[in-house]
Amino acid sequence: MSEKALKRIPLDKLMDLKVDYAFKQMFGSEKNKEITVVFLNAILKRTGRDIIKEIIFKNVEIGGEYLNDKQSRLDILVKTQDDQQVNVEIQFTNKYDLVKRTIYYWSQVYSDQIAKGMGYAELNPTITLNILNFNLFSETDLFHTTFHLYEDEEKFRMDNIMEFHFIEIPKLLRHWKEERLDPWNDVLARWLLLLGIVDHRKDRVYEDIYKELEEIAMKDEHLMDAFAIWEEISSTPDGLLAYRTRLKQVMDEESIIREAELREKAALEKGLEKGLEQGTQIANEKTAYRLLQTNLSLEDIAKATELSIERVEELKKKAGF
Incomplete structure (x- = not known):
């Protein structure tokens, strides 16, 4: 197992997993479904009976945003064993209006469930996860924020159909530098730090993060698999060409x-x-x-x-x- 974790190619030759092409190769593939399940459980903090055990990758096209617009393409859309829909979006560049676009995409995924003869009670919860290569919310230092519909005064939730997650990688890396993260005991931290190791925007790699995660991977089979998949997709000529173009x-x-x-x-x-x-x-x-x-x-x-x-x-x- 230890040989499997050791890098066979230089770190700076690995794909930046925050680029949507690389992210989808890692987490949007049927053959890598097990690590996608672990990744989603970590972000959504699912444990015990609520844990996601199985996912089905769904069609990632939704209706156009404007009149006569072609269909938009989501990054990853899955359906869990309890019929919840989870849309995962990776955003390398801040194209602005992200919150509004997020709500729009959520509404499309949510409403696309309904078919002729269905009742509204049959609509299932829809969750959107946004992983951002930039800071979005100046109001908080949290790198992972979660939003629902709440009553203004007493703060109780109106329903469970709407859930938004935003993960800001620059804040995560700042927490790492300030030694406020413990990837040994925090599964979410280790998976998000994996995304932050290579930064092709700044032409930088974080060897210290890689080394610590590599050590953790000796005891975490799914993280070990992720390292192997990462090296594999970063070594395929056709994949590299597609990645560099993107x-x-x-x-x-x-x-x-x-x-x-x-x-x-x-x-x-x-x-x-x-x-x-x-x-x-x-x-x-x-x-x-x-x-x-x-x-x-x-x-x-x-x-x-x-x-x-x-x-x-x-x-x-x-x-x-």
Whole structure:
């Protein structure tokens, strides 16, 4: 077993598991279902009779977000043995409006259950898990936050149909640096730290985390399997090509957003009429970039943003859509 855990390829050659392609190869595959079950039980804190024992991977397409939009594709959607639906989303880049998008996706997954002749009482609980490569909530230092519907005054839950989890990896890593995590006794901590070992955005790896988790894996069979799967998917030529293509795409998306933000800031700092016009132009370009992800026509995007069709085409090519 110890030989299985020892890395056979350099850490910096391992895929960043926070990139959706790599995450789905690890946790969204039927052959790796056992570690997905362990992972979900850790996040949802399921123990005893409530433990998830079996999952079925479901179709991950849901209805479009806009009129005439094509279907959106979820990262991982499973159904548990007690008919609960769990949607797991990995977000490498902050594309903004995440909370609203999360609620929208939840509503689609929840409502897609209903068929002709069904009663509302037959609808089963739906849970959304968001794993984020950025900080989202400034109100808390918690890296794992959970939300339900509660009564405002007495705080009792209205129902059990809606549940949202947000996991912020940067906060998790800060807790690690401050020695506030104990992966030996906290199953959730060890699985989330696994996701944080490789950071291809910052071109960094956390060898200290790897070494500690590798030692824990000697006693944790599922974590051991995860290490083996990670090395395997990071060594397959076709998989590596798909991963690098996806990584380049998400990094380019980040670069476009960052460039627009810097230009907007510079324009606003000038405070001149020309600068304000540039700021408006940049804001319109950011809106166009988001709309390009919805498959709206170039004409509709140009009309909505007051940009020329030629400029929208340039943004489309630059973003790689």
